[in-house]
Amino acid sequence: MVDMETPPSIANDAADNTTTPLNRDENSEDASSINAGEKESKPAIDGEEDEEEVRGILQVIASTGKFWHDWEKLKSVLSFKLKQVLSEYPEAKMTTTEQEETYQELVKKLDEALHNFEEGPPFTLQRLCEILLAARRIYPNLSKLALALEKNLLVTSTLAVCTDPYPQALEKPGEIDKPSEELQVQSSLVQNGVEPVVVGDGDEIMTEVEEADIDDDMTIDMEALEEIVASSEANSTSTGNS
Structure with missing residues (x-):
């Protein structure tokens, strides 16, 4: 999580703008050095660890049919994985003239269908996770994947959060199907x-x-x-x- 700094006040901005030309270069050098220091101090986001965490969450849901996380957080996880999976298909790189429905329109439609669930995830959550974990293996074509995802998102019933103890860690990604x-x-x-x-x-x-x-x-x-x-x-x- 990136820490949000308090923006400077308007009075301070006005005071900074009254600097003399002689000090302007010195102030700009100081500001650039501070910004550089801030960039270096920010923790780098490890995409591999994030992806592994996402996969682990989806694996637990796929194996149990239950969920333990806050729905808003889980919704963002599903949205991230959904867009990632769709981007892996060749159709994602096709031009708009080569597609009946553009890739951007497809992603937007499915993502909106997911975000329409406000109270909780759809009761088809387990199947959704199974599809997202092995999409290319189950559906070689993007059109078939889109139909399957849309079918599982066009439902009305939802699941309640599970209160049972969270299951032990499953096999690490890569070890499944091995x-x-x-x-x-x-x-x-x-x-x-x-x-x-x-x-x-x-x-x-x-x-x-x-x-x-x-x-x-x-x-x-x-x-x-x-x-x-x-x-x-x-x-x-x-x-x-x-």
Whole structure:
């Protein structure tokens, strides 16, 4: 946020205008040096961090369907992302004679539709965030993207701010849709004709081992029982013959 300085009073301006020609050059040099110092002292805005913050907010909404921020602030975030996404399409660089609806008119129409929501965001907020996060992948053409955005903005129902605890940070931008190393290894093995060995959870393995032990014990017990029964039958037969 840029700090707003108190503008100088009219009396001070009048006093400055009464400086003699001799001192005018010195005053101008002092003013230029002060302005240069002010420019150097202003904190630089890191666009990458701002974009990452915006993406993080939209990812939380896209995954939960809820929002936690003040609507006016969130509205400005959505407006920023909307204009950024639209500017990435080739149609944004076309001349007005090459387009039925100019790019500027399209941006203005969609941005106004977004700002028409005063009490809260549209109930289609989750879908809007999903589209803005992956617009080029979902809609290769700007016209189809515009129709999808307009459809989700031409609604009347709104959402209420969520009072639940804010969810933990999601994966960093760039890590979403990125296959894990394990999946990459399995994919390469399949391509080479080797079936990957799927290893189960440790608890599952122990359960299988315990079940195998039980089966072995039952087999041993059954064999012993069969021997006892056979021996008993043999004894009864010999007793009957005698």
